[in-house]
Structure formats: C-alpha cells, structure tokens
Amino acid sequence: MSSSMSFASPPSRLPDPHYQSVxxxxxxxKRFFAWVIDVALITLITVTLGILTLTALFWFWPLVYLTVSFLYRTITIAGGSATLGMRIMNLQLRGPTGERLSGGEATIHTLAYLTCSAFALPQLISLVLIVIGDKHQGLHDMLIGSAAINRPR
Known part of the structure; x- marks a missing residue:
C-alpha cells in the first residue's frame, strides 16, 4: 500500500484580486499612510513613557520603541484585525481563511513584520511586493498568508 502525502497548503480564501478587485x-x-500614522502614534506613546519616567526610558529608546511597537500592533490587530492607522485608512487584515486575524495570528503577523522591518533586504522586498503584487502583500503577509484589504462594508 503506497501513500502519498501532500504538503500543499489549502487554497487561500482571500478575495480574488481579479474578480473582486475593489x-x-x-x-x-493606504498602507503607506496607515504606516505613517502608526509610527507617529508609537513614537508619541514612547516619548510619553519617557517623560513619565523622568527620561529614564530614553536611555533604552530602541528597546522601549520596539516593545511599544510590538504591543501596539499586536493588541490593535488582535482587537479589530487592523492597527489604528489601518482603521483610519479603511483597511483590514485578513488571514488565509478570509477571516479577521485572531490574537495568535496577530502576534505572528507582528513578529514577522518587525523581523522583516529590522533588515534592509526583506524590507525592500516587502515594499516591492506590496507595490507590484496582485494582493499587495508584503513578505510578512506572504509568509503567513494574510493580506490587507479595503474594509468590507
């Protein structure tokens, strides 16, 4: 008896970019402007924390900024499948099932995003993929099968 195992992932249930281009x-x-809004909010939160700790946290700026960014992105994506910047720009992240991201998926998405952002080449690849791809997915999106879409009404 021979068995063949298929390791192919199930087909994506995201909207089809050719038939549902809207x-x-x-x-x-929109992703660019959402990113600008999110970076501004994360910076504001980090500066506020620095001031509230009488500048003690400014000595650890990169670590504090990274921690705030991770928590902000994970919490907001888990709560509504979008960061505040994405919500303002009317975007929403959807997973490969076509559903909103769960808390675990939000954590994985954020880790993948921050990892890609930490290195120039993966960040550049992500930017190119977002601009030229049918679903406008960054490298981190492609790794987990998610996509940012215009929020359904």
Missing amino acids: FYEGVPT
Missing part, C-alpha cells in the same frame, strides 16, 4: 484598490497607498 478589495485591493488603493491598498499600497
């Missing part, structure tokens, strides 16, 4: 219209530009 979900992907303007996504690269």
Whole structure:
C-alpha cells in the first residue's frame, strides 16, 4: 500500500484580486499612510513613557520603541484585525481563511513584520511586493498568508 502525502497548503480564501478587485484598490497607498500614522502614534506613546519616567526610558529608546511597537500592533490587530492607522485608512487584515486575524495570528503577523522591518533586504522586498503584487502583500503577509484589504462594508 503506497501513500502519498501532500504538503500543499489549502487554497487561500482571500478575495480574488481579479474578480473582486475593489478589495485591493488603493491598498499600497493606504498602507503607506496607515504606516505613517502608526509610527507617529508609537513614537508619541514612547516619548510619553519617557517623560513619565523622568527620561529614564530614553536611555533604552530602541528597546522601549520596539516593545511599544510590538504591543501596539499586536493588541490593535488582535482587537479589530487592523492597527489604528489601518482603521483610519479603511483597511483590514485578513488571514488565509478570509477571516479577521485572531490574537495568535496577530502576534505572528507582528513578529514577522518587525523581523522583516529590522533588515534592509526583506524590507525592500516587502515594499516591492506590496507595490507590484496582485494582493499587495508584503513578505510578512506572504509568509503567513494574510493580506490587507479595503474594509468590507
């Protein structure tokens, strides 16, 4: 008896970019502005924490910024499948099942995003993929099968 095991992943249930293009219209530009908003909010939170600790946290700025960024992104994505910047820009992250990201998926997405952001080449690859790809997925999105789409009404 021979058995063949298939390790192929199940097909994505994200909206099809060719038949449901409305979900992907303007996504690269919206992602950029959402990112700018999120970076501004994370910086504001980090500066506020530094001031509240009488500048003690400023000695550990990179670590504090990274921690705030991780918590902000994970909590907001887990709570509504979008960061506050994404919500303002009317975007939402969806997983390979087409559903909103769960808390665990939000954590994995954030870890993948921060890892790609920490290195120039993966960040550059992500930017190119977001601009030219059918689903406008960054490298971190492709790794876990997620995509940012225009929020369904």
